[in-house]
Amino acid sequence: MKRLLPISVALFTLALAGCGEESDESPIDGRDFDAGDYGEPRPYTGRVIDGYLRNARVWLDMDGDSQYTPGPMTFENSAGTEVTLQGGEPTAMTGEDGVFSLDITELVQDPSISPDIDPRDFPLFAVVLPGQTMEQTRMGDVVLEEAYMLSALPGVRNVTPLSHLVRQRRLIGLQDLLVASNELAEALGNVNMVSDYVRSGDHRAHAYARAFARFMASQFPEQYSDMLRNGDGRERYLSEEAVYLLGVSFARNALAVVRVVDEAASQGNYENINIDELPLPEVPVELDDPVILERQTVLARGEGSQLPATMSNLSVSAELMFDYSEDGRLTSVTANGCMTPSMREMARLINVRGKIAGTNIQWMPSISLSQQSANYYEAEGPDERLVFDWQSRTATFETTTTCHPGLASSSALGAPAAISYEWTMADAQVQSLTATSGDKTEVLEPDDQFGNDAFFGYTRSVDGVEQETMALTDSIQSCEGDIDPDDADAALVVSAQQSYTVSGSIVPADGFNSLALEFDNRNDRFRPLRFGFVDEAMASTPGVSNTEGFDWAFYYPFENSSEFVEDQPNLISVAYLNRHGGGRACGREFERTPSAAYARVNYSYQRLSEYLSGLVE
Structure with missing residues (x-):
């Protein structure tokens, strides 16, 4: 270099x-x-x-x-x-x-x-x-x-x-x-x-x-x-x-x-x-120069404000920029348009002390399907921001939008936070993550049994009432021996699955059962491919048609492409938000990119050194 x-x-x-x-x-x-x-x-x-x-x-x-x-x-x-x-x-x-x-x-x-x-x-x-x-x-x-x-x-x-x-x-x-x-x-x-x-x-x-x-x-x-x-x-x-x-x-x-x-x-x-x-600055430095997530571009604006939409009719509704300190810690996520902070993703980040490269899979999407987001995106200037204070173990979410029903907004970033977060730790892992907004208190309590770099079980409660429990019911199970020889050289193959259940006051949609996370873990890699979830707020967004639940599907760069990072091969290239497709066989070639979706999220990365160089002046 x-x-x-x-x-x-x-x-x-x-x-x-x-x-x-x-x-x-x-x-x-x-x-x-x-x-x-x-x-x-x-x-x-x-x-x-x-x-x-x-x-x-x-x-x-x-x-x-x-x-x-x-x-x-x-x-x-x-x-x-x-x-x-x-x-x-x-x-x-x-x-x-x-x-x-x-x-x-x-x-x-x-x-x-x-x-x-x-x-x-x-x-x-x-x-x-x-x-x-x-x-x-x-x-x-x-x-x-x-x-x-x-x-x-x-x-x-x-x-x-x-x-x-x-x-x-x-x-x-x-x-x-x-x-x-x-x-x-x-x-x-x-x-x-x-x-x-x-x-x-x-x-x-x-x-x-x-x-x-x-x-x-x-x-x-x-x-x-x-x-x-x-x-x-x-x-x-x-x-x-x-x-x-x-x-x-x-x-x-x-x-x-x-x-x-x-x-x-x-x-x-x-x-x-x-x-x-002299009271000189104290600035720790990350010396490994990892590749880090620079931005996510969210395409979730559908033709006629209806979702899902065909790929040709999806347009940009938000752009998320990720900011870092010299030691590779994520300091903030700033959105042009709207985002939806994910407490699960925040907990994954906290578990590696804020160093996003340590998560292996960097920041799975947590987006807003509100069609208002595109209007804010088209206006000049940032609209929302998630800020971490690693020393105090707190974070804040600020918004100037009306994309989040029941969440207070302000006229400019820097005003009092719409959501305040704090967390507790035990054995270097998140014990609880609490989000406070107005009179509402939401608590995420991770369950690390059978957990991995990408997923863990959890219980999520609101004002003391359990809303949702996701439980991993077994460790990751390989099915590499079931792969058809004709699919062995495919770019993405479902080579492992991990079963899980979802319960709580949220009533899963019909067909939302026999759940399994899907991975491609061939060649000593660890690539999440698909996971299904229920999100009532997302499903009830105006213009969104969904009664079956959602799937996130992840795709990765080809090995001979300029986007492939040899020492970090599990960096997502693009993600699609689809209608939940039910249980599927392990050992199959992973599905090609869909022709229609609720959203597409494009990922952009750069080396930490390149990112920091751009901040010198």
């Missing part, structure tokens, strides 16, 4: 203007020696700075994976020639005043085979070794006890928290701060982001750098820090994606850090700020 972007020569020349004299030691042609005077190239030198850092590991990241790569390593140069570097990426430990000197002898090539490799074409990386790296201060050397990683744009040899911010913004594809017109650029003002601010005595830049370093250290993985404490900095732990996610979070929170520093600088006195006491 290499994101290095072309460097603008004009901007880069301007950026190098403040790099310090060591940045000008290399001749203009990139070669570090003159054949008439030298037998060996000059070392590639620079500094690692928070204050000056001694005994930090530095390397030239030639393969773009953000970790040190030992030799022998194969490198393809600009001419397409493969070059083997027996020593791996040039690396060294910093010395006095943070100075490092990289041996780049192996980058000089036989001109008949390959042009020389210019070290200025690659970014420098540095890592602080806790308990080993020392910061030189005016009060003496201080041993650093927390690890963090720094980098700099190719050619820049002052490796600092400021240069790291410049490079991270470049990777994301944002404007350089020298030319950007945004709050961060304005807050930083005329700070030289690639200079030796210790040498120049720029206390403001130094204060920002120290605060940035503390913020980055707070996010650094503890396991990697432990490795570095007992190592020499050449240990590999983070993936390229993990380093990128840490960088995105840094870039996203840099403005907040700058503002905290500015507030602490009494009358511009940046020199005497106690950085260790």
